[in-house]
Amino acid sequence: AQKITQTQPGMFVQEKEAVTLDCTYDTSDPSYGLFWYKQPSSGEMIFLIYQGSYDQQNATEGRYSLNFQKARKSANLVISASQLGDSAMYFCAMTVNQFYFGTGTSLTVIP
Amino acid sequence: DAGVTQSPTHLIKTRGQQVTLRCSPKSGHDTVSWYQQALGQGPQFIFQYYEEEERQRGNFPDRFSGHQFPNYSSELNVNALLLGDSALYLCASSLVVRGSRYGYTFGSGTRLTVV
Numbered sequence: 001a002q003k004i005t006q007t008q009p010g011m012f013v014q015e016k017e018a019v020t021l022d023c024t025y026d027t028s029d030p031s032y033g034l035f036w037y038k039q040p041s042s043g044e045m046i047f048l049i050y051q052g053s054y055d056q057q058n059a060t061e062g063r064y065s066l067n068f069q070k071a072r073k074s075a076n077l078v079i080s081a082s083q084l085g086d087s088a089m090y091f092c093a094m095t096v097n098q099f100y101f102g103t104g105t106s107l108t109v110i111p
Numbered sequence: 112d113a114g115v116t117q118s119p120t121h122l123i124k125t126r127g128q129q130v131t132l133r134c135s136p137k138s139g140h141d142t143v144s145w146y147q148q149a150l151g152q153g154p155q156f157i158f159q160y161y162e163e164e165e166r167q168r169g170n171f172p173d174r175f176s177g178h179q180f181p182n183y184s185s186e187l188n189v190n191a192l193l194l195g196d197s198a199l200y201l202c203a204s205s206l207v208v209r210g211s212r213y214g215y216t217f218g219s220g221t222r223l224t225v226v
Contacts, residue, residue, distance in 0.1 A: 101153030
C-alpha cells in the first residue's frame with residue numbers, strides 16, 4: 001500500500017528565513033514520483049517541485065528544493081528566503097498511477 | 112494555453128439530490144482524474160479516466176460515477192448526496208507517453224456544499 005505522512009500540522013517561519021517541511025512516504029513500487037504542491041485558500045493546487053524515484057540529484061526550482069533521501073523514504077521540502085506570500089497549505093504527494101497525498105502542513109510566514 | 116478548467120466553482124445542493132461536476136483538461140492532455148478534498152484533509156483519489164474508460168478507482172461508493180468524452184473532458188456525478196459529500200472536488204489532467212503519465216495539472220476545484 002502507498003502512504004504519505006506529513007507530521008507537521010502547522011509551521012511558523014520568519015520572513016526571509018528558510019524552512020523545511022517534512023514528508024515521508026511508503027511504497028513497494030520501485031518507480032514513483034514525489035511532488036510538493038502549495039494550496040492557498042482559493043483551493044487551487046499549485047505545483048512546486050517534482051522528484052522522480054530514479055533521479056540521482058535533488059530537485060530544485062527557484063527557492064524550492066527537495067531533500068530526497070531514498071533509503072529513509074523521505075522527501076522534505078526546503079523553502080529558502082521565505083516570503084509573506086508563501087503562507088498556505090503545503091501537500092506532499094506521491095504518484096504510483098494515481099496521486100497519494102499527505103494531510104498537509106499549514107505554513108505561516110511572520111513579518 | 113488554458114490549464115484545467117472546472118465548473119461550477121461553487122455549488123450548494125440538498126441532501127438526496129444529484130450533482131454533476133465538469134472538467135476540461137489542459138490542452139494536449141488525455142487523462143483526467145478526480146479527487147475529493149474534505150476540509151482540513153489532503154485530496155483523496157476518486158477515479159481516473161483514460162480513452163473514455165474508468166481505469167482506476169479509489170475507495171468511493173457507486174454513488175460516485177464519471178464519464179469521459181471524446182474531447183477528453185470529463186464529468187463527475189454524485190447521486191443521493193450526503194452531508195459528508197461536502198468537499199472541494201479537484202480535477203487533474205495528464206498525458207500518457209509510452210505508458211507513463213506526465214504533466215499533472217490541477218484545476219481550481221469545485222466547492223460542493225450539501226445542506
